[in-house]
Amino acid sequence: MPLVFKDTLTQRQSSLSTVGKRPLEMYVCGPTVYAPSHVGHLRTYLLFDLTKRYFLSQGRKVHHIQNITDFEDKITHQALAENLPWSELSHREASDFARLMAKVGILPPDRMPLSSEYVGKMIDLIRRLERRGFAYRRNGSIYFDASKVTETRNFSAEDFLTAHAVPESGRVAEPEANDPRDFILWRPSVEPAPVWDSPWGRGMPGWHIECFAMASDNMRLPMDLHGGGLDLIFPHHYAENLISLALTNKLIARNFLHSAFVTMDARKMAKSTGNLVTIEEALGQICPWGLRYYLMTKSYEERLEFSMYEAHQAEESWQEDQAALSGLLATGGQSGYPVERLETASKEFYRALASNLETPEVLNILHELTVDIRRSGTSGIARGEHRAARKILTGWGTTLGLPLLGENSGSEPH
Ligand SMILES: [Zn+2]
Numbered sequence: 001m002p003l004v005f006k007d008t009l010t011q012r013q014s015s016l017s018t019v020g021k022r023p024l025e026m027y028v029c030g031p032t033v034y035a036p037s038h039v040g041h042l043r044t045y046l047l048f049d050l051t052k053r054y055f056l057s058q059g060r061k062v063h064h065i066q067n068i069t070d071f072e073d074k075i076t077h078q079a080l081a082e083n084l085p086w087s088e089l090s091h092r093e094a095s096d097f098a099r100l101m102a103k104v105g106i107l108p109p110d111r112m113p114l115s116s117e118y119v120g121k122m123i124d125l126i127r128r129l130e131r132r133g134f135a136y137r138r139n140g141s142i143y144f145d146a147s148k149v150t151e152t153r154n155f156s157a158e159d160f161l162t163a164h165a166v167p168e169s170g171r172v173a174e175p176e177a178n179d180p181r182d183f184i185l186w187r188p189s190v191e192p193a194p195v196w197d198s199p200w201g202r203g204m205p206g207w208h209i210e211c212f213a214m215a216s217d218n219m220r221l222p223m224d225l226h227g228g229g230l231d232l233i234f235p236h237h238y239a240e241n242l243i244s245l246a247l248t249n250k251l252i253a254r255n256f257l258h259s260a261f262v263t264m265d266a267r268k269m270a271k272s273t274g275n276l277v278t279i280e281e282a283l284g285q286i287c288p289w290g291l292r293y294y295l296m297t298k299s300y301e302e303r304l305e306f307s308m309y310e311a312h313q314a315e316e317s318w319q320e321d322q323a324a325l326s327g328l329l330a331t332g333g334q335s336g337y338p339v340e341r342l343e344t345a346s347k348e349f350y351r352a353l354a355s356n357l358e359t360p361e362v363l364n365i366l367h368e369l370t371v372d373i374r375r376s377g378t379s380g381i382a383r384g385e386h387r388a389a390r391k392i393l394t395g396w397g398t399t400l401g402l403p404l405l406g407e408n409s410g411s412e413p414h
Contacts (some may be wrong), residue, residue, distance in 0.1 A: 016057035226253035290315025
C-alpha cells in the first residue's frame with residue numbers, strides 16, 4: 001500500500017510507492033550537536049523511523065541519509081565554555097546522540113555524514129553558484145542571491161518573513177544581505193571557530209549549503225523524501241531548494257515531510273530557550289518503549305504538549321497491550337482467541353499507517369484488541385494458529401519499533 005500523506009510544500013496529498021526495486025531515497029536533516037537532544041528532536045527522528053519501517057514492512061528498501069551538523073556557532077560557544085576544541089565537543093555529542101537514538105529503537109541511517117567532511121564539496125558548489133551568477137560578495141562573505149531564482153515552486157519565504165520575522169534558530173537575520181531571503185554561503189572565521197582555506201580566504205560555510213552538499217553527494221537529486229522538524233521549512237529547506245533550483249533547475253526533493261513541535265507550557269521545546277526535557281531526563285522516568293508509544297499517541301501533524309503524567313499513562317497502556325498481545329502466544333488452548341481477529345486488525349493497522357502515518361489510530365487498534373482479548377476470557381491463540389499469530393505480532397512490533405512480544409522479539413526489521 002503506498003504511503004499517502006500531506007506534502008508540506010504543496011499542502012496537497014502526495015503518495016510514495018512501496019513497490020519497486022529502487023530504494024526510497026530519504027534525507028533527514030540531523031542534529032546540530034552541542035548539547036543533549038530533547039524530546040522534540042526525538043519526535044522528528046521517530047517520524048522518519050516510522051516512515052522507514054513502514055516501507056520496510058511493505059518490502060521496499062529505504063536509503064536513509066541523516067547528517068550531523070558538527071560545526072556551527074553554538075558548537076563553538078559551547079566548546080569554548082568547556083575549554084575543548086569544537087571538533088571534540090561535536091564528536092562527543094554526536095556519539096551521545098547515536099546512543100540515545102539506539103536506546104529508543106530508532107534504526108540507524110545508512111550513513112550519517114559529518115558536515116565538516118564536506119567542506120571541499122561545499123566550496124565547489126559555492127564556486128559554481130558564483131559562476132552562474134547566483135552569489136554576491138559582501139565584506140568578505142558570500143551570499144546567495146535569492147532574487148536570481150525565477151522559479152516560484154518553493155516554500156513561501158514571505159509567509160515566514162512576515163509571520164515570524166526571526167525564527168527560534170536565529171539563523172535568518174543577515175543584516176548585510178541585499179534581501180531578507182538571501183543567506184550566507186561562506187563567511188570569514190578565525191580560530192578557535194572552525195576555519196578552512198577557500199578561494200575567498202579563510203572561513204567557514206553557511207548552514208544551507210552543507211545539507212545540499214551532503215544530500216547531492218549521497219543520493220541522486222531530486223530525492224524522494226526530505227524533511228525534519230517544522231522549524232526547518234524556513235529558512236533551511238527553502239534555501240536548499242533555492243540552491244538546488246540554481247544548480248539543477250529542480251527542487252531538492254519530490255516530497256517534503258515535517259513533524260510538528262513538542263511544546264511545554266505551550267512554547268516550543270528548544271535547546272536555545274532551555275524550555276525542554278532531554279531524552280535522557282525522560283528516560284529517567286519512563287521506559288524507552290513507553291516514551292516511543294507516548295510520542296505516537298498524537299499525529300505527527302499535531303502539536304504535542306509534553307506531559308510527564310500523560311507519558312506515564314501511555315507507558316501503562318503500552319505495558320497493558322504488550323502483556324495482552326504477547327500473552328496470546330504464551331499459552332495454547334484448543335479453543336483459544338481466534339487468529340482471524342488479528343488478521344482483521346492487521347489490515348486496519350497497515351491501512352492506518354499508509355494513511356498519513358496515523359499512529360494514534362494504530363495504537364487504538366492495538367488497545368481495542370487488548371480489551372477484546374480480556375473480554376473473551378481465553379487463555380491464548382489456539383495451538384495450531386500460533387505460527388500465523390506470531391507472524392502478525394512480530395510484523396506489528398517491527399513496524400512500530402516496539403518489542404510487542406517482549407525484549408529481543410524482533411523490533412528490528414530483517
Ligand atoms: Zn539540513
